[in-house]
Amino acid sequence: MTQNGQPDYEATVERGLALATDLALRAGTILRDRLDAKRQVVHKGVVDLVTDADHASEALIWEGLKAVFPEHRMLGEEGSVGALATMAEQPFGWVFDPLDGTTNYAHRFPHFAVSICLEHQSEPVVGVVYDPMRDELFAARKGYGATMNGQPIAVSHTGELVQSLLASGFSYDLTERASQLVLWEHFNNRTQGVRRAGAAALDLCYVANGRLDGYWERPVRPWDMGAGVIIVREAGGVVTALEHDGFDLYTPEALAANPAIHRRMREAIATVTGDTKPT
Incomplete structure (x- = not known):
């Protein structure tokens, strides 16, 4: 704590990165070990699923965060809510997805991840995403660069949409998918391809290490994108x-890319939406 009783920023962020890394690895082990086992799948919506593995992973993360940072605000996808403090009262908050890619997981499609983000006054400052099937750990701390398995990573140098590979996702609300396909079709006809793999956190990490050149999604939830945002x-x-x-972690949309492709994507989106002067 500082002299005025506020948490020390640098110490909290450093400790938060270490904790998030440990919890992501442990939660990922749970998911990997249970992938081929019998599991319980519950429908939260028509196509929105949750499994017992989600709950086991969330319990581990929730308990681990609460033990070290009981005063922090917390928000997990499956309902965990931490300290009932306002952002003014408590500047640090955690948003996490214990299993990003639940639909994939429920079908034993091996593309999913654990995503843990520490935000400071709604700005992501620590992000950890762990893919247990590939044993790839993506991590970042504001001002310190991004890594995969401890090695520095960087976005691609692709400069034109026609040279790019993009990714996106679709809403669990089936009534929204037709409108989402408008942008999908636009980009699919102007790039080398658009991928929809079903895990936003990994889409963002793949932008960060150059496997993808850009990503967009609306709606996308804070627990899905928070960690990936700081990593990108x-x-x-x-x-x-x-x-x-602008960008607001708690507004459900994101456009992420290398700088050149980001400009090209914004121009394309403006054309599709009719806003010819993107700002």
Whole structure:
């Protein structure tokens, strides 16, 4: 704590990165070990699923965060809510997805991850994403760069949409998918391809290490994108809203890419939406 009783920023962020890394690895082990076992799958919506593995992973993360940072705000996808403090009262908050890619997991499709983000006044400052099937750990701390398995990573140098590979996702609300296909079709016809792999956290990490050149999604939830946002930024990428330069973790949209492709994607989105002057 500082003299005025506020948490020490650098110490909290450093400790938070170490804790998030440990919890992501342990939670990922749970998911990997249970993938081929009998499991319980519950429908939260028509196509929105949750498994017992989600709950086991979330319990581990929740208990681990609460033990070290009981005063922090916390928000997990499956309902965990931490200290009932306002952002003014407690500047640090955790948003995490114990299993990003639940639908994949429920079908034993091996593409999913654990995503843990520490935000400071809603700005992501620590991000850890762990893919247990590939044993790939993506991590970033604001101002310190991004890594995969401890090695520095950087976004691609692709400069034109026609040279790019993009990714996106679709809403669990089936009524929204037709409108989402408008942008999908636009980009699919102007790039080398658009991928929909079903785990936003990994899409963002793949932008960060250059496997993808850009990503967009609306809606996307804070626990899905929080960790990936800081990882992309620390890898040299740009993350904003789809149609303006601002970004709010708690507004459900994100456009992430290397700087050149980000500009091209914004221009394309403006053309599709009718806003010819992206800002």
